Amino acid sequence: MNAVTPQRTAAPAPVGLLAELTHRCPLRCPYCSNPLELDRRSKELDTATWQRVLTEAAELGVLHVHLSGGEPTARQDIVEITETCAKLGLYSNLITSGVGGALDKLQALYDVGLDHVQLSVQGVDAQNAEKIGGLKNAQPQKMAFAEKVVALGLPLTLNSVIHRGNIHEVEGFIDLAVTMGAKRLEVAHTQYYGWAYVNRAALMPNKAEVDRSIRIVEAARERLKGQLVIDLVVPDYYAKYPKACAGGWGRKLMNVTPQGKVLPCHAAETIPNLEFWYVTEHSLSDIWTNAPAFTAYRGTDWMQEPCRSCDRREKDWGGCRCQALALAGDAAATDPACSLSPLHAKVRALAAEEAAENPPDYVYRTIGSNVRSPLKEEIPL
Numbered sequence: 001m002n003a004v005t006p007q008r009t010a011a012p013a014p015v016g017l018l019a020e021l022t023h024r025c026p027l028r029c030p031y032c033s034n035p036l037e038l039d040r041r042s043k044e045l046d047t048a049t050w051q052r053v054l055t056e057a058a059e060l061g062v063l064h065v066h067l068s069g070g071e072p073t074a075r076q077d078i079v080e081i082t083e084t085c086a087k088l089g090l091y092s093n094l095i096t097s098g099v100g101g102a103l104d105k106l107q108a109l110y111d112v113g114l115d116h117v118q119l120s121v122q123g124v125d126a127q128n129a130e131k132i133g134g135l136k137n138a139q140p141q142k143m144a145f146a147e148k149v150v151a152l153g154l155p156l157t158l159n160s161v162i163h164r165g166n167i168h169e170v171e172g173f174i175d176l177a178v179t180m181g182a183k184r185l186e187v188a189h190t191q192y193y194g195w196a197y198v199n200r201a202a203l204m205p206n207k208a209e210v211d212r213s214i215r216i217v218e219a220a221r222e223r224l225k226g227q228l229v230i231d232l233v234v235p236d237y238y239a240k241y242p243k244a245c246a247g248g249w250g251r252k253l254m255n256v257t258p259q260g261k262v263l264p265c266h267a268a269e270t271i272p273n274l275e276f277w278y279v280t281e282h283s284l285s286d287i288w289t290n291a292p293a294f295t296a297y298r299g300t301d302w303m304q305e306p307c308r309s310c311d312r313r314e315k316d317w318g319g320c321r322c323q324a325l326a327l328a329g330d331a332a333a334t335d336p337a338c339s340l341s342p343l344h345a346k347v348r349a350l351a352a353e354e355a356a357e358n359p360p361d362y363v364y365r366t367i368g369s370n371v372r373s374p375l376k377e378e379i380p381l
């Protein structure tokens with residue numbers, strides 16, 4: 001580590017906008033990244049406001065729009081919103097569960113210029129997948145949806161969130177992606193915030209399983225070069241260094257919630273005393289540059305040791321603020337997923353302990369259940 005005085009980093013233009021169009025979703029995944037208190041339909045932004053937000057995003061320099069949720073096709077105006085992206089020259093990525101009305105809307109989405117589809121798959125075995133997603137008969141709907149995506153010639157990415165309930169299926173996810181004709185597969189080990197934090201003990205795999213899954217992915221990457229790209233997100237609790245969460249706070253991404261609150265990352269609302277601005281009251285450009293929630297952890301000025309003098313501080317930007325809060329009780333602390341954090345050994349031990357116990361039942365994602373984390377009494381570490 002070099003002792004260098006950190007410099008304030010200017011805000012670069014955001015590359016991506018995550019448009020959480022709705023929190024409504026037919027699935028109830030126990031690792032959902034949506035907040036525990038989900039927005040109700042009556043609070044959702046209307047079509048004209050989303051179109052204005054997208055226009056402002058394009059002006060700001062955003063290149064990619066991720067149409068997400070919840071399930072974005074639950075919005076009646078998903079086709080109009082997608083068409084707006086196309087007209088503005090924004091690359092649109094539909095992040096979908098492929099169930100409910102998704103298939104019925106796919107042709108119209110293609111016709112107005114949808115660029116890419118990212119389909120979630122909860123498991124390979126239908127029974128297991130439907131247990132994880134909490135919805136019967138979901139798997140055949142997903143398969144039919146994927147088939148149509150590929151038939152239309154749209155690039156398809158499969159997203160599999162990995163945890164102890166499906167880590168034995170990593171080979172199967174790879175075979176499924178090849179069979180479906182996907183261009184890309186995300187093997188994304190669960191990140192423990194949002195609903196996944198509540199369900200951490202039910203989801204945490206053990207280290208041997210994690211290592212095996214990484215070996216399988218590495219071998220498949222070699223074997224399938226030129227046919228399938230596999231992105232691997234390793235589980236934070238077992239990593240040496242954390243990832244640059246959201247690409248670094250306030251550096252690459254804006255996340256607009258269904259009711260128009262703008263967040264630097266999915267879970268930012270878990271950090272107390274952050275002031276979030278709404279698209280109904282401020283322009284996107286003003287929010288990006290000046291909103292207190294965005295400036296709070298942008299750059300390196302806010303860092304404490306060991307991040308403050310670490311060579312990697314502009315690579316991973318100190319890891320995840322939300323995880324630092326959840327585990328260390330301080331959002332400005334070094335992410336305890338980092339091996340240089342004084343809390344790292346405790347995090348490792350906690351993961352090993354939870355993975356060794358019988359998994360509790362899932363707490364399924366639902367609107368209005370007023371769920372509170374059963375882990376609260378264990379933190380900070």
Ligand code: SF4
Pocket residue numbers: 241242306307308310311312313314316317318319334335338339340341
């Ligand atoms: Fe360095 Fe902080 Fe990143 Fe750890 S989290 S590698 S201490 S910058």
Ligand code: FES
Pocket residue numbers: 193245246265266267268319320321322323
């Ligand atoms: Fe908020 Fe990582 S989820 S910074």
